[in-house]
Amino acid sequence: MGRTVAVIGAGIAGPAAVLALARAGLEALWVAPKPEPDHDPVGETLAPAANPILAGLGLSGAMAAAGHRPSHTTLSAWGSDRLADRNAILHLEGPGLVLDRARFEADLRSHAAASAGRMVETRLSAAHAADGVWHLSLENGEALTADALVDASGRSAVVARSFAARERADQLMAAHAFLPHRDDSVEPTRAVLIEAVESGWWYAALRPDGSLSVAYFTDPDLLGDTPSRDLDAWTGLIAGTRHIGRWIEDAGFAVEAPPRLSSAGTTWLVPPAGRAEGAPWMAVGDCAAAFDPLSSHGMTTALWAGARAGGVMSASLQGDDTALEAYARSVMDGVAGFLAQRRGMYAQERRFPDAPFWQRRQGAG
Template sequence: MIAAPGFDVIVVGGGPAGCSTALSFLRSSKDTRVLVIDDSDQTAFKVGESLPSEATRVLGYLDPTIPGLLREASVAKDHLTSTGNSSAWNGPDLYDNYAIMSVWGPGWHLDRAKFDETLRHSVRQQLEGGRRGELLCARWTSIERIGTKWRVEAQDQGTGAMQSYECLWVIDATGRKASVAKKLGARTVKRDDLLAFYTVFEKADSDVIDNDYRTVIEATESGWFYTTQLPKQRRLVVYHTDGASPTAKSARKLTEWLALLHDEAPQVSSLVGGPGYEVLNEPGVSYPRSTAAASSFLEPVWDETTQWAAVGDAAMAFDPLSSQGMLTALKTGSILGLELARRLANDETQRRSMVDVYDVIRKDFEEKKAHYYGQVRRFDTEFWRSRRGEVSPQDATR
């Protein structure tokens, strides 16, 4: 029998969390090998388009060339520079928070597929032509424990061939579905039932210029909207509400979603109507589309005995109001990569517990979430009452 190729670490998932873990591990260790298994669809649109300016520091740590590539892409309009946030939260009027006031400068509105590919390109460069490992376009299919190692099987996306790989540590970076961790017995604990219903718009008249590069957020009776401009003269509008809300049913139909937007979110609606946008017409794609947006965490998130861990949304998913999902994925991936290197080098002097790292992040997030949702007093619906602590989220979604 031919032995399965061996690696120190296998990362399942080639998005920001998986790539940051791999890059941090490679820069923190020597003579180690990592396999990244990536099954992403680069043609599919993905919500998660805003990147805070603070990410520059983390990206520079992972690979000093990435911030420069991001700036070049912004000049070419592959990404857009954000001018800040504006919100109609506890009242109907907008209040601005300008990006120029940030110590890190402006953030970005990303072409998410291009950004993710920039990270994967960086991983390929750091793999040194295969000496340090491989980035494989494949779909993982199974995992089993064999002695002191993991055996992961994956199907090549190009050839369809099946291949087994072995490693000491396996990392779940598969997003909210946390498919690897759940196979190993972990479970996702949801803190609420938030859903996101989104529509992408395109310019109907290319001569009409949209110069608004803010992220605009607006509270409504049963949830909240936000909009942001995207590259290629497009604009994204997202509505968030609980799964049990009557609007969660109506928001699945475009006519009713648009009525909800125009009737309840005048600030956001004006940014779509004014510059002459229309719903994007893509073959095989209909809007609005829905996706999970609940706050959640994985339990357990790490097992040092059998040597597996989760990272990114697989480990902990955030309410989109925080705008911290991608930044936290990059940060925790950076920390996890370093901790993996320390453990494989048997360095016990500076080890950190990833459980403690995640606990600190989750506590900080929950406090800020309660603070910002608690500011909204103009609505007395179950959506807002549950977030103000006046009724439990479980009761509100029954």
């Protein structure tokens, strides 16, 4: 019988897992829905820790592709009204890359497609394990089987959520938009800007296509749903900042549409890997542990976890679960480490002692 590992999901962790499985001599059955025609993912800062992982997956060439650029400077108003260079605090491993994220994801997809035993460009509808085998039902009507399963379906954790408990440190959400540049007489700065405000924090980064990626991170009860429907409410929020609003206006970016909303909280699965009816499974990327984007490590963690799939699944399929258990421990250690780091980062902001957003993050968390 063949050794087939199903990989569910096509973001960052999914293609990394497919590449790692191929390197371990396993056949990946990749369930990889096609991106929507208007797919324009948010989150472009890639930490330098990603470089060795990409090299290990044979992807250094993809990173040399046009469109990605180094990110040398992060200015932040965090713990102070004044902007300061805070690279050492907010990017613990120094400067990273500002990605053309759509291009990055497309490159990962085409490399993984060439390595997968089979790629099915549809969504998984249901999965269950019986007698050591995974049974998958796909939205295109196909029914397939696999010997092991890697869940890389992001925060939705479409399979793993049935075998693990979801833990959550907060309810952080993001309101994000890409602002077009409308003033040719100004060359916008390439620095990344971070600004803490009473009800959350802001992020702005110049994207390789010349637009500005702007995101406001807050809690759902503090935002409500008005800004995502009402342009005036969104521009009002931007106007309430000290630096972000000026950054946008002075550089000639236009606020022309309300933001999109997405979940950005710190959540993780316990356990992040195991066996179901004897069949091994592991959760990778946001599915296993999704971190507050203040870390700028979501993509790096997704690559790291996907890259472990080859070794972990190879051993488990031979009946040795040592690597599976070690993987689960590393994810849990990573979560504990991140929670400590997160507490330290939020503790640096002392200007808003009575604000619920900061109180929620400065407790035991």
